[in-house]
Amino acid sequence: MHDARPHRVVPLVVGAAPLLVFGLALVALAPSAATVFVSAAAIGLGVGVLTPLGFARLAATVALAAMAIATAVVAGLGVTLAARSGAAPSEPIER
Structure with a gap:
């Protein structure tokens, strides 16, 4: 069903997007085995939050x-x- 209510995903997107940037910057600035794991966790968490939000937004607005x-x-x-x-x-x- 098409959702006519305003979408409140912006705070979650603003909170999750820096996780992607942090993950990439961490490996670029301090390359080591430990930072690869921390970076992978941050990127995975960011993608895990942003993907469902994107599909929910798409389903509600298309x-x-x-x-x-x-x-x-x-x-x-x-x-x-x-x-x-x-x-x-x-x-x-x-x-």
Whole structure:
């Protein structure tokens, strides 16, 4: 359902985005094995917070018709890939 309420994700984005910058800057300024792990944790936390926020924002703001078209395109791609592999659309594609 399309959300007409204002979105309050900006404070979370402003809080999570510096984690990405911190992770990259930490490895650039102090390269060592320990900083790689701390950097990976900071980047992982930032991505883990920002990704769901981005998808939630997308789902709340994209028109329902546009989302339906995108879903149909992706579903059609799945059927095309299944047909190319020789599998029926309901069967998993084995590699």
